[in-house]
Amino acid sequence: MLEHWSSSEVDPSIRLDYWRDVAHNWVDVQPLSPGDALEASWSLLRGENCFFGTKRSTAYEMRTSPRHVPPGEDMVVISLLEAGEMRLNAAPGEHQHATAGMLGLYAPRQEACYHWGEGARQTYVALPRSVVLAALGREPGNLLLTPQRCALAPALAAQLAHLGLLARQPGRVSAVEYAGLLDATRALALLTLRNLGRQGEAADLPDLEENLHAGRHAAALRFMEQHAHRQGLDAAVIARGAGCSRTRLYEAFAAQGQTVMGALRELRLQRARAFVEHSPRLHVGALSWRCGFADPSDFSKLFRARFGLSPTEWHRRVWMEPALRRGA
Known part of the structure; x- marks a missing residue:
């Protein structure tokens, strides 16, 4: 049926x-x-x-x-x-x-x-x-x-x-x-x-090249997670942190269907969203700096493009709208 x-x-x-x-x-x-x-x-x-x-x-x-x-x-x-x-x-x-x-x-x-x-x-x-x-x-x-x-x-x-x-x-x-x-x-x-x-x-057995790509990818992600707050973090710095050349770094991320800076941007935006959802007060400038974005305006645009709302709108939806409904 x-x-x-x-x-x-x-x-x-x-x-x-x-x-x-x-x-x-x-x-x-x-x-x-x-x-x-x-x-x-x-x-x-x-x-x-x-x-x-x-x-x-x-x-x-x-x-x-x-x-x-x-x-x-x-x-x-x-x-x-x-x-x-x-x-x-x-x-x-x-x-x-x-x-x-x-x-x-x-x-x-x-x-x-x-x-x-x-x-x-x-x-x-x-x-x-x-x-x-x-x-x-x-x-x-x-x-x-x-x-x-x-x-x-x-x-x-x-x-x-x-x-x-x-x-x-x-x-x-x-x-x-x-x-x-x-x-x-x-x-x-x-x-x-x-x-x-x-x-x-x-x-299903990965070849040597796949293993090397996976190892470099994992090492780069760990380095990104530790240093995502740094505004000057770029592919060259990440490659040094992962212990490989920029060419090998690009290859490792391409093997996962990603780009290096795209993965870093996603990590930073996910971190920013978590901060917004767990912080009763929001200061967009401080949040953007804390998450590695030098320009609060660019950060807000990227946040909206990724999640459909600005950081302020997301914070209002998470923190204020439930309180207003409870008080209604």
């Missing part, structure tokens, strides 16, 4: 709770901007031993952990990102940046933080972890399924995309046909996992 849900059918005050119940009962979900109303749509096709879903929403954060997984619902998700972007462990040091067209294997039991970008559309099939373990031959983890890792990944991605399109156009396919398509998707997913297990032992 195909089920549909849209945030437009639910009062804004309870949308997030309802979204958790119907689409994310295995995880903790929060909007990226406090107080923002959730806009989302979701379709689900249930089978006896798997289910398929396709959803699209405004930006939000999702945290996974074993404590969020209900008894008897230990599932693993194979997900195709059809639109937008998703960052896994979205903080300094993040190790996955998925963009449209990428296929991934995700285990809700693993501790992780996902940031879904504005308008991201995910189409996925969920299978019991025990079934995935048997097909894969090892414990499943969070992994991008590239053609280099798994020869059948493009075939499964195409299947998920087409089934997602049909699910968003109710009436074109009968219940019997949906059941057959779901069975076929499950069979192809298991075939893909077996192929991944057979190919993956060698493909």
